[in-house]
Structure formats: structure tokens, C-alpha cells
Amino acid sequence: MSPLLEVEGLTTCFPGTRGPLPIVDGTHLSMERGEVLALVGESGCGKSMTALSLMRLVPKPGRIEAGRVLLDGRDLLELRVTEMRAVRGSRMAMIFQEPMTSLNPVVRVGEQVVEAIRLHEPVSRAQARERCLELFAEVGIPDPQARLDVYPHQLSGGLKQRVMIAMALSTRPDLLIADEPTTALDVTIQAQIVRLLQELQRSRGMSILLITHDLGIVNELSDRVAVMYAGRIVETGSRVDIFRHATHPYTRGLLRSNPVLAAPGERLPEIAGVVPSPEDWSPGCRFASRCRHCFEPCEAEVPGATPVGEGHGVACHAVAQGRLEGDAE
């Protein structure tokens, strides 16, 4: 069976001082049905823009310049606006980083879920409300009946995110895009939301594209991982590939700098230098200026993906030319 989602060469540009900047640059992703793919990277690396590009919700003046986004073999970028609208919220749904502001403050939360249902299905208001009630119970909102008619400001951040999840699930999507779903929440609430997403994914068998910079959550939730740096995917692989056999110098640096994995009392190793701003991206590998393994082709040529194992690819010249071993340090 073909993958649920296949992204090929997706490029999204924003205008810069010297012409358009590819904030998302030739991204390839592939997701099977029922799979959780984590898209990992630091702030500003283009993860969220990738997600918004999949939904065709890139804010102006950004534009999707090239690529294909195949959902069940149908290219979403070719769809007409009205056709795309029918896909959004029904085949693929999205939850966001900011549950505080993602709900309309002057509309009751139940009504907002009802709207989502009735946009895609010809059901009565009462039926939609009934569904909403079930969804609230499913996502673990206590006293769901009473919560239908409250306004967002009367709910805590965690409950708001649960409402967002209920809204996203309301039309039984095949793919849920979760853009930093726990970042704005307290640590205890984060764990609850992660567990909820895990349960929902299992019970519904839906695919989740999880966008995060939190490696702990990646480790808990994901089947496969794609690591993004400065607009490009630098490494993809299974969770085990990434956490045990990280190969790209950036992925390795990222893992080493994670406090969870460090020994107590030891200074955390950091990646030297800073992320280049899109205006300063080099024509070659964008990590080159910070990479210990940098050699001639790195500054000049974009590295292609080199397979280093089953379903494990790395975009690195050093790996491609055998200078850097898959498992070696």
C-alpha cells in the first residue's frame, strides 16, 4: 500500500532582502498509516512552516514555490481552494503550540467544535453537540457536559489543548499535525497531553506528524524521526536509528546537548556557533560553518540523502564519502 503522506521537494519561500528565501527547502517526508513521525529541530528551523505548508496555510507573504504533498496519492498542492478546504479539518487536522490563543475567545468551546463538525458533515446541531460531548469525554475533559458551554478563558491551558484535540479529532482525520502541542504547557500537563495523544493514536490508528524540539517527547511518542536544520531535513530514520545510531553531525550534537542524556555534574556539550539566519545560508550544507567534519564540498554543494541503513538516510558529504562512519564518533 502506498504511504498515507508523501512530501517531495516541498519548498516554501519568504521574501528576503536579496530575493526569496527558502525557509522550507526541498523537504522530503514519508508517513505510513498509523505512524507517528516526529519532525525535530530547533526554533526557526522551518518545522512549523513545513506543517503549515502541508495544510496550505502558509501566512502571507510566504509562498509554496515547489514540491508535491501527496495525501493518499492526491497532490494537495494541485487542489483548488475549495477542495483543499474540504481536506483541512476533515482528512488532516492540526493542533497548535498556543492553546491559550488558538480558540476564539468570544465563542463557547462546544460551539467551536460543533462548527468544525458541521463544516464537513451534514449533521444537525444537536447531533454535532452529542458528538462533541463524546469527544470531550474521550480527550479526558472532566465534566464534559458543563464544559460544552464555557468560554475558552474559563479553561486552563491543558483543558484548552484538550478542546483543540477534540476539535481536531471531531471528523476522524487520517493525519493529525501536532505543532509543538505541549510547549506552552506546564510540565505535569505536558505529560498528560503526551499520554493522551499516545492513547488516541493507538485507539484510532491515526497518523501523527509531531513537530517538536523536545527530544523526550520524541522518544516517548514517535515511530520515526526526521531532523530538520535551517530549512532542510538532515537525517531521517526510525526512533532507534536516531537515538542510538545518530549519524549526521548535527543530530549527534543535538543529542549530546540534551540534559536528560548527560551525566550529572558534567558541563553540557554544545554545538559551537549559532544557527545562521536565512539571509546567510551558504549554497552548500547549512551546517558546514559549525561542523567539525567540514571539508571541501560542504561549503559549495548541497548534500543529497545517503542511505546508511534500512529507512535511515543522512544528508552529509562526510558520510557519503565514507569520512564519517554510521556509528563512529
Add this chain to the structure above:
Amino acid sequence: MLAYVIRRVIYGVGVVFGVLLFLFVLFFTVTSPDDVARKALGERVPPAVIEQWKANHGYDRPLFPGPGAWTENMLFEHYRRMLTFDFGRSDADDTPIVERIRRGMGPSLTLTLPLFILSLGVAIPLSLLVAFFRETYIDRLGVVISVLAMSVSILLYIIGAQYLVGRILHWFPISGFDSDPQLIIRFLALPLLVGIMAGIGGDVRFYRTVFLEESNTDYVRTARAKGCGEGRIMARHVFRNSLIPLLTRVILAIPFLFMGSLLLESFFGIPGLGAITVDAIQGNDFSVLRTMVYIGSLLFVFGQIVTDLSYGLVDPRVRLE
């Protein structure tokens, strides 16, 4: 809620007291009671007549309270009359002021009420449209026209419209008023046209900004992500959230409908409260002027309280305490 209203009313009383004091000081800084008398009686009257007139109208007393005149002064009398709504008679022509207000209110409202409704009816859909086409040529064109329209003085609109429509094209009378419903439309056409044109630029720019601000919020992104169409987003999500800044502007304007329009009325010869106020300023008619200012400040304070109360109706987050 009740405590809130009471507190706001107390603040409002303070504001009105301040306005009355400010008006009094300002007026008698630029003119004197003698000027008021001379304006009323004419330039060539003997000093004895002036003194007599001042005594009759209470303008012979000292301006401010002082030893021996704690109540026998003009400022005290000024407050006493205003606070008891004893407006008295016009300094200029001796008519009862209440009578003049009653006669002026009708013409004022026949101009300002349609002007208000038409302006809103044109400006809000237009700004929704411009905001809908944000960052396109339609939007940019809309902004340029708005800025142009608001940069031109209303005086130019008045004169231009009177010249072009009234004098050259002869579509409508240049100025005048008639309470006959058959004729009133013809007299109102020009001031309405000018009023809308003079206001629309600023209105569209303001509402567009409000709508655009709401269009860039996270919940609008959520609405899009769940498959909402742009039209529905504008009508259901953006517009409802824009009501707070919108109400501030709209409700606050309502009380002033009763005050008439100063410029439109005086230029188009509409015998409303605006024209009365302009005449009072020109004729040094203190007793009429202060009445108009006093009523204006009362309406303003009232409008503000109503606006604040209305927030609670449109925004569930607002609770008045």
C-alpha cells in the same frame, strides 16, 4: 456591576464639573461681560444701557468667588444654573434656551441619524472587503483612496459639492431646510453626501486596521485549519472579535447625533443644534454656548458608560467590577 456604574457616574460628575470650569475660564479669558453685552445690544449704545443690561443678566457680578461674594459671583451662578438645568434665556436674542433646543433637535436628527447609519452601512462592508483582500491591489487602492479622502478638508467637500452638484448640475438646492417630508430629502442630499465623503476615509482605515488585526490571530488560523472558508471567517470569527474596538467608536458617536453637526448645519443652513452652537460662538452668546457644551459633556460621559457596559455584552471575558 451596580458598584461599577456608581463609580463611573462619580467620575463622570468630576469630568462635567471640569468641563464647566474650563469653559467658563476660557470664555472670559478671551472676552468680557462688556463684550457679551455689546454683541447683544449693538456697538453704539450708551454705557449706561450696557450697565443696565449686565445687571439684568447677572454679568455685573465678580467672575470668581472672593471675600464678601462667596455666592454672589458669576462662577457660582454658572454652576447653579447648569446643575439645576435652569438654562435661562439667550444672551443674544432673549429667547428661552430650552425652546431653542427643542426646535433645533428635529432638524439635527434628520441630518445626523441618516448620516450615521449610512456612514456605518457604507464603511463597515467596505472595510471588511478591503481587509478580505489584504495585501492585494484592491487593499492598497482602498488605503490610498481612504488616506486621500481623509486628507481633504471637509470645507473643500462642502464648497466643491455645493458648486458642482448645486450650481453646475442643479440636482439639489445648495442650502436650506424644509420640514415637509417631500422636500426634506432634496435639502438633505448634499449635506449627507458631503458628510459621508468626509468621514468615510477615516472610518474605512480604522475599521480595516481593526479587522486586519483580528485576521492575524491564532484562532483565525485554527478556523482555517478546520476548513472554514474566508468569508465565513470574516463574518463569524473576525467580525465578532472586532466588536469591542468597533463599539467604542460607534456607541460613543450616538449621543453626539443629538448635538448636530457644527459645520454641515451652518454651511447648509439647517436650523439644528450644531448651527445654534456655531451662532452662539460667533455671537458671544455665553448662556447658549455653555448650555450646548454642558449637554455635550453629559452625553459624552453617558456614552462612555454605555460603551463600557456594552463590552460586557459582546466579550465574555469582560466583567465589570
